[in-house]
Amino acid sequence: MSSELLVDVEGGVALLTLNRPAKQNAVTPTMAAELSAALRRCDIEDAIRAVVITGTAPAFCAGADLAARGGDVSATLDPPPWQVRKPVIAAVNGHAVGIGLALALQCDLRYFARDAVYGLNQVRRGVLADGFAHWTVPRLAGLANAADIMLTGRTFDGDEAKSLGLANASLPADEILMTAMAVAHD
Numbered sequence: 001m002s003s004e005l006l007v008d009v010e011g012g013v014a015l016l017t018l019n020r021p022a023k024q025n026a027v028t029p030t031m032a033a034e035l036s037a038a039l040r041r042c043d044i045e046d047a048i049r050a051v052v053i054t055g056t057a058p059a060f061c062a063g064a065d066l067a068a069r070g071g072d073v074s075a076t077l078d079p080p081p082w083q084v085r086k087p088v089i090a091a092v093n094g095h096a097v098g099i100g101l102a103l104a105l106q107c108d109l110r111y112f113a114r115d116a117v118y119g120l121n122q123v124r125r126g127v128l129a130d131g132f133a134h135w136t137v138p139r140l141a142g143l144a145n146a147a148d149i150m151l152t153g154r155t156f157d158g159d160e161a162k163s164l165g166l167a168n169a170s171l172p173a174d175e176i177l178m179t180a181m182a183v184a185h186d
Helices: 029-044 099-105 121-125 133-141 143-152 158-164 173-185
Strands: 005-010 013-018 050-055 059-061 088-092 095-097 109-113 169-171
Touching: 005 029, 013 029, 013 173, 029 050, 050 059, 050 099, 050 173, 059 088, 059 099, 088 099, 088 173, 095 099, 099 109, 099 133, 109 158, 109 173, 121 143, 133 143, 158 169, 169 173
Parallel strands: 013 050, 050 088, 059 095, 088 109, 109 169
Antiparallel strands: 005 013
């Protein structure tokens, strides 16, 4: 694996860390391929009982790296997190926009930083949100809230994400990973 994705397995929990902090962990084709490979490994290895996905501070994921034109950066993962046969937890420790938020919403449990910025802002560039957002957002937030989020491209904070049903909890950023790991180990 390259340094774009850090993988640490300990005590039955796989911690997958998006690791491009200088670019706020924006997704590249390489990162998407490595995340897919790591999720496949997590799915088949019996010693792995839970998965936590997070980002190297200060952000969870700023979306697709539009400068990385070397392929599809829509984070269409194979398998997507919801198909992994173990709980997949998003430890959203900072900003998550575009495909970054869509990735978090593909996870089984989602813990969001209270003071971070979230949004599916692809519509502001004239395209629809990707990363299965058209499927996950209505199921988590309801049709009216999904239309608001996906058609306006507006941003919101962790408390609103919790109230919309997108997050299981909204916490201070420095508590996110610790909370997710505790749940994973439990």
